[in-house]
Amino acid sequence: MTDDDLDRRLRAADPLPDLPALRPDRLDQLLEDTVTSTAPQTHRRPRALLLAGAAAAVVAVGGGALWLTTGDGDPTVLTAQPVGGPAASCAAITPETLAGSDVAFAARVTGVEGGTVTLETTERFAGDVADTVEVVQGDAGDVVDGAPLELQPGTTYLLTADGGTIGSCSGSGADSPELRALFEAAFG
Amino acid sequence: MRTAPDQRRADLERVVRTVVEPVRRYLHRRTDAATADDVLGETLVVLWRRLDYVPADPVPWAIGIARLQLANAERGRHRRGRLALRFGRTEATAVPDPTEPVAGRLDDVAVVRAALGRLRPADAELLRLVTWDELTTGQVAELLGITTNAVAIRLHRARGRLREELGRPGARPDTGQRGEGTP
Structure with a gap:
């Protein structure tokens, strides 16, 4: 059986060989809906997280530093530089803003000890990220947007760092369909 | 303006x-x-x-x-x-599979779809992209973020695996045209 024969059989098995084209009025409506679409539902770190879990197992990022380590190599130190003033709030996170990040990855918290959170990288979207990531708790007073990201054991997060910094407005947060859609749109 | x-x-x-x-x-x-x-x-x-x-x-x-x-x-x-x-609700959440063969019809279309379903998902999807969606190897390369050469190699292998599946006992031989099947 030649490739052409095989492809012919495959094409015959197409479940949708004759989908009618979209009606012009429907296409116009679709365009209208698209350009008038509101900002994407941005990931807002849920306030409930601030109260959830044991306090000892909660670490705030934003005024802290991130180490990306391989376990025995010299860690790459990324310092935190909170953006904005005390009253600053985060702008809407978009694929465009995320796409500018140096590193983007998914990681699950495997341990919290002495203010250091250890995460296991589960997925890489951008940049060179080691299998293990350590996040050192910063000074909560340095967090400027009023909504510090908290890393809790067993939870998977989508994280970005830009210019050596996990900013508190970086778009990082717990893995959720909304945030993941933005990550995948940014790095897909 | x-x-x-x-x-x-x-x-x-x-x-x-x-x-x-x-x-x-x-x-x-x-x-x-x-x-x-x-x-x-x-x-x-x-x-x-x-x-x-x-x-x-x-x-x-x-x-x-x-x-x-x-x-x-x-x-x-x-x-x-x-x-x-x-919550014990019974509403159906299953979605009909558009590739599901028409019940009782064992024509070549059903045979090919069944064989496609037995392939690794990546192989089957590659074949669908090329034959159903009519993407060129260059477009598939763009879509998957791999080289055109890699697409060609994977496509060659996927076609080989599909041929193997179609050659298995139980898979009907190609009749040369889309048959009507029997109930």
Whole structure:
């Protein structure tokens, strides 16, 4: 059986060989809906997280530093530089803003000890990220947007760092369909 | 004088007219009509927001966005399915598989679909992209983020595996045309 024969059989098995084209009025409506679409539902770190879990197992990022380590190599130190003033709030996170990040990855918290959170990288979207990531708790007073990201054991997060910094407005947060859609749109 | 927003909208319209049918067909082949419509809308919104990044050939790029949006939609559906079970609701959450053969028909179409279903998902999807969605190897390379050469190699292997599946006992030989089958 030649490739052409095989492809012919495959094409015959197409479940949708004759989908009618979209009606012009429907296409116009679709365009209208698209350009008038509101900002994407941005990931807002849920306030409930601030109260959830044991306090000892909660670490705030934003005024802290991130180490990306391989376990025995010299860690790459990324310092935190909170953006904005005390009253600053985060702008809407978009694929465009995320796409500018140096590193983007998914990681699950495997341990919290002495203010250091250890995460296991589960997925890489951008940049060179080691299998293990350590996040050192910063000074909560340095967090400027009023909504510090908290890393809790067993939870998977989508994280970005830009210019050596996990900013508190970086778009990082717990893995959720909304945030993941933005990550995948940014790095897909 | 055309304002910047007008120009932007015109740019969007030009891109959408190029990609909308390939994206619609891609989606309708892989999910139910309602989900396909929803995901199409979400795909166009992403396209609108990333209009400055549209490549010269926007079709594989747009299908790539649709592919991710569809995966998200499917994940959401699975999650709702679990919740429905937890609360003891019995509403159907299963979606008809558009590749499901017509009951009782054992024609070549059914044989090919069954063989396709036994392939590794990546192999089957590659074959669908090339034959059903009519993407070139270059477009598939763009979509999957691999080289054209890698696509050609994977395609060669996928066709080989499909031939093997079609040659297995129980798979009907090709009749040379789309048969009508028997009930």
